[in-house]
Amino acid sequence: MAVDWTQLPQELLKSIADSIKIYADYLRFRAVCHSVRSSVPNTPRHLPPQLPWLILPTGQSDQYKTAFFDLQIARKLQHLEVPDAVSHWTFLCGSSHGWLVLLFQSPGVLLFNPLTRASFHLPPFSAYSNAQIVNLFEFEINDEMGEIYMRTFREMLDSYIKKVVFSSSPLSNNFVALAIINQCDILAYCKKGDLTWTLIPRTMFCCEDAIYYNDLFYVVDKHGAVAVCDVNGASPIVSIIKPQLQMGGDHQYLVNSGDDELLLVTRYVDVQYDDVDPNKIVSYKTARFEVFRMNWSEPRWERIRSLGDRMLFVGENSSVSCLASDFKGCLGNCIYFADDSDFKYNSVNGDYDLGIFKLLDGSIEHLPSCQRNFRSRNDWPPIWVTPNPC
Amino acid sequence: MSSSKSNKIVKLESSDNKTFEVEEAVAVQSETLKNMVDDGCANDTIPLPNVNGKILEMVLGWCKKHVDETVTGDELNKYEADFLDLDQADLYGLLMAANFLNVKGLLDRVLQRVADMIKGKKPEEIRRIFNIKNDFTPEEEEEIRLENAWAFD
Numbered sequence: 137m138a139v140d141w142t143q144l145p146q147e148l149l150k151s152i153a154d155s156i157k158i159y160a161d162y163l164r165f166r167a168v169c170h171s172v173r174s175s176v177p178n179t180p181r182h183l184p185p186q187l188p189w190l191i192l193p194t195g196q197s198d199q200y201k202t203a204f205f206d207l208q209i210a211r212k213l214q215h216l217e218v219p220d221a222v223s224h225w226t227f228l229c230g231s232s233h234g235w236l237v238l239l240f241q242s243p244g245v246l247l248f249n250p251l252t253r254a255s256f257h258l259p260p261f262s263a264y265s266n267a268q269i270v271n272l273f274e275f276e277i278n279d280e281m282g283e284i285y286m287r288t289f290r291e292m293l294d295s296y297i298k299k300v301v302f303s304s305s306p307l308s309n310n311f312v313a314l315a316i317i318n319q320c321d322i323l324a325y326c327k328k329g330d331l332t333w334t335l336i337p338r339t340m341f342c343c344e345d346a347i348y349y350n351d352l353f354y355v356v357d358k359h360g361a362v363a364v365c366d367v368n369g370a371s372p373i374v375s376i377i378k379p380q381l382q383m384g385g386d387h388q389y390l391v392n393s394g395d396d397e398l399l400l401v402t403r404y405v406d407v408q409y410d411d412v413d414p415n416k417i418v419s420y421k422t423a424r425f426e427v428f429r430m431n432w433s434e435p436r437w438e439r440i441r442s443l444g445d446r447m448l449f450v451g452e453n454s455s456v457s458c459l460a461s462d463f464k465g466c467l468g469n470c471i472y473f474a475d476d477s478d479f480k481y482n483s484v485n486g487d488y489d490l491g492i493f494k495l496l497d498g499s500i501e502h503l504p505s506c507q508r509n510f511r512s513r514n515d516w517p518p519i520w521v522t523p524n525p526c
Numbered sequence: 527m528s529s530s531k532s533n534k535i536v537k538l539e540s541s542d543n544k545t546f547e548v549e550e551a552v553a554v555q556s557e558t559l560k561n562m563v564d565d566g567c568a569n570d571t572i573p574l575p576n577v578n579g580k581i582l583e584m585v586l587g588w589c590k591k592h593v594d595e596t597v598t599g600d601e602l603n604k605y606e607a608d609f610l611d612l613d614q615a616d617l618y619g620l621l622m623a624a625n626f627l628n629v630k631g632l633l634d635r636v637l638q639r640v641a642d643m644i645k646g647k648k649p650e651e652i653r654r655i656f657n658i659k660n661d662f663t664p665e666e667e668e669e670i671r672l673e674n675a676w677a678f679d
Contacts, residue, residue, distance in 0.1 A: 138657040140659070141614075141618060144618070144622070151625075151637050152644075154637075156644060160677040161641075161646065163677040164652065164677060167649040168652050168658055169653070169658050169659065169661050170662065172658075216676065
């Protein structure tokens, strides 16, 4: 004799929903009947980090929608509508907690959640410290050697913002954003309600990546040194940790493993130059990754050869770690990487650098990509974004 | 040696008048029963009019297994997995009973089992599994689908 489950009390229907870990399942559960829909909140607040989507430039202009590559749903392309105001005049330079970080030319900062289509403004970055805006599209840079050279806005975009990471969704009350700006040298943060960004006095050079973990921001430089930044109080407190073992490689990423471990991921890239013009890059492709875990007691980065069931997502986004067993069709012990070159907005030939690196055998599986050198419209470069309903 | 409460027996009666006698240590896995014991209301047979005999026996079996110190971690895991291999009617009864009797570990496992049955399923499949009637109009369904089309393909 079959039982009608809508007879369950409301709080049990809600408890069932609270046990659901994947957002798509949550949405489909709410679509079952009126009784479930009214017992289960519209916005789930309990979900663990979801499997990231990859924003893919489709190379087609005049799109009102942006394509997202979903690793799970038979690797299908999803399309989400993005308001024109958001997509047409902004440059994508980061992604954290499901929100995209977009720059206006002014330079204003807009946060956009592609899932909920909500947007949020952050204070603009102040004038670039060593650059003068010459006209609408060009900057004159004075570097420390006294050299002066010109950069286009697009070139500035590629180099000015290295990374932006958040403590949480911008909708939460204790939201803090940390940015690595001015070609990796300056750290700036802003808390919810701040009208300007606050600079953290010069701590390290060549900052490569940052993450938020346990109320603190961790920032790594190209050699593997870590700055631990506490911005909870009125002024920032920074301590520098210099682990034994200097890092090589072309990019460093910090990842919170999800098992309370701090991981360092080093990316090695093969760059090929044009035969005729030695300044022209014709190919920029990742060759391999190495992964290390922090041994705090020494301190020391220790090489690890396997991630077990974990998948790491790195690129311009705030790094993410997920368990493959939570998501059908996904492979553990892999690093899913998106383009992180310094010329996403520049005219460089070749495809974007995207793929899946398998630690088991060091092989790379390519993800669908397209030519970097695109057309008139400001298509967003590929970046991982975690679907977040909050 | 067991605890000081070892000799006390708790008597329970299901909705279909079956009686069960269990040690207090087993019974107090249920927060509801624990409160009654602590309040001194557990001296006579406790009637449980919303739990039938079949389900009550299952719940008590679970509680017994969880106070048994001879059971290893692996054995317990296997027991729990086999335990939840039930048809949807029994699962429903178990969910209601675990909630009413407030047996936290059991409730969590049942909820997780239900969530696993929902995983990866379309709404019409979920309805079929749980015997739920679709009471949305076609317009309502379309509206729901369009809100998050990517999840409904």
